[in-house]
Amino acid sequence: MDLSVTSVLYLGALLYVVVQLVRFIRADSDFTMLWAVAFGYKPEKRLRGKVVWITGASSGIGEELAYQLSRLGARLILSSRREDELERVKGCCLSYSSLQEEDILVLPLDLLERASHEAKVKTAIAHFGNIDILINNGGRSQRSLCLETSVDVYQALMDINFLGTVSLTQQVLPYMTQRGTGAVVTVSSVAGLVGVPLSTGYAASKHALQGFFNSLRTEMTDYPGITISTVCPGPVQSQIVHNAFTEQLGRPMLAAADQQHKMPTSRCARLILVGMANQIKEMWIAHQPFLIFFYLWQYTPTLAWALTDMLGRRRVQNFKAGLDADSAYFSKPKKTY
Ligand SMILES: NC(=O)c1ccc[n+]([C@@H]2O[C@H](COP(=O)([O-])OP(=O)(O)OC[C@H]3O[C@@H](n4cnc5c(N)ncnc54)[C@H](O)[C@@H]3O)[C@@H](O)[C@H]2O)c1
Numbered sequence: 142m143d144l145s146v147t148s149v150l151y152l153g154a155l156l157y158v159v160v161q162l163v164r165f166i167r168a169d170s171d172f173t174m175l176w177a178v179a180f181g182y183k184p185e186k187r188l189r190g191k192v193v194w195i196t197g198a199s200s201g202i203g204e205e206l207a208y209q210l211s212r213l214g215a216r217l218i219l220s221s222r223r224e225d226e227l228e229r230v231k232g233c234c235l236s237y238s239s240l241q242e243e244d245i246l247v248l249p250l251d252l253l254e255r256a257s258h259e260a261k262v263k264t265a266i267a268h269f270g271n272i273d274i275l276i277n278n279g280g281r282s283q284r285s286l287c288l289e290t291s292v293d294v295y296q297a298l299m300d301i302n303f304l305g306t307v308s309l310t311q312q313v314l315p316y317m318t319q320r321g322t323g324a325v326v327t328v329s330s331v332a333g334l335v336g337v338p339l340s341t342g343y344a345a346s347k348h349a350l351q352g353f354f355n356s357l358r359t360e361m362t363d364y365p366g367i368t369i370s371t372v373c374p375g376p377v378q379s380q381i382v383h384n385a386f387t388e389q390l391g392r393p394m395l396a397a398a399d400q401q402h403k404m405p406t407s408r409c410a411r412l413i414l415v416g417m418a419n420q421i422k423e424m425w426i427a428h429q430p431f432l433i434f435f436y437l438w439q440y441t442p443t444l445a446w447a448l449t450d451m452l453g454r455r456r457v458q459n460f461k462a463g464l465d466a467d468s469a470y471f472s473k474p475k476k477t478y
Pocket residue numbers: 196197198199200201202203220221222223250251252253277278279280281282301328329330331373374375376377378379380381382384
């Protein structure tokens with residue numbers, strides 16, 4: 142076959158586009174993250190020995206971050222409300238790693254109790270002398286329709302997810318500015334960037350975090366050694382739905398939803414660590430088809446709204462019918478009660 146140089150170039154370009162397309166379809170994070178995974182610094186090199194404070198360390202993503210960081214040799218401050226659960230996580234960290242008892246501080250903390258945050262930070266500093274990285278991970282979600290939701294639920298979501306996180310960050314940051322180095326990594330959500338039906342208050346609280354940290358990042362430009370990062374995961378396996386607020390405070394979710402379609406917690410935690418090691422400022426972490434939504438919302442909002450309305454309507458209808466709204470996009474919906 143006689144192929145001209147131009148045809149070879151065209152074929153090469155086509156092959157390149159196909160390879161990139163396949164990579165994108167199989168991707169589980171944004172392009173910067175993909176680059177960091179392939180060519181960036183490894184967490185093993187960058188995070189060993191660091192003092193890392195994780196809020197919401199008693200379950201889900203925070204618990205998994207604690208395990209992976211302990212294996213890397215990072216020293217840990219573990220916080221959430223339940224001390225016994227934190228001691229369990231600490232015990233596992235010690236057995237998975239070569240860390241010593243004093244390398245992990247269990248520091249119970251309620252994001253709602255903002256008046257206690259200053260003293261908690263002082264306790265952490267007294268133990269380790271400094272905090273290298275604060276991971277603002279603790280938070281709660283929501284599964285309820287706006288028209289049925291008490292405003293107290295909206296207040297609680299803002300208090301925990303937004304104000305609790307802001308309060309702790311404000312207490313930790315001065316220690317970082319004094320040293321001129323540190324990182325604040327905040328686990329936001331896909332709901333911090335896009336609209337999510339049944340989670341109006343949760344999405345609002347995560348949008349608030351995005352606005353806050355995107356603005357703070359620029360205020361911190363006088364401190365080039367300080368990194369402000371936000372993490373935007375799509376659905377990840379954890380207790381988030383089980384622990385979600387419903388339409389009234391104190392009314393629990395009736396059943397945990399199917400988690401098969403969600404990203405494994407370990408993969409999400411690993412990607413967060415890669416992002417931290419490479420000081421990435423915004424991390425989009427999700428399987429397809431969720432990842433494509435991030436891009437659509439960013440670049441073609443009109444198309445994104447049309448698609449969200451189509452899929453979101455089904456989610457709302459399933460919820461109203463008492464079906465599992467979370468897995469309803471992907472599998473035969475299950476009754477939640
Ligand atoms: N799992 C997901 O699909 C997903 C997706 C996007 C973002 N996120 C975010 O990831 C973070 C971790 O959630 P997860 O999925 O591991 O859920 P999870 O429910 O398993 O863990 C949440 C953690 O936050 C803690 N927490 C809740 N209220 C608190 C309070 N008042 N004070 C202190 N700690 C409190 C819990 O004790 C727990 O340790 C949250 O900020 C969540 O919004 C989760």
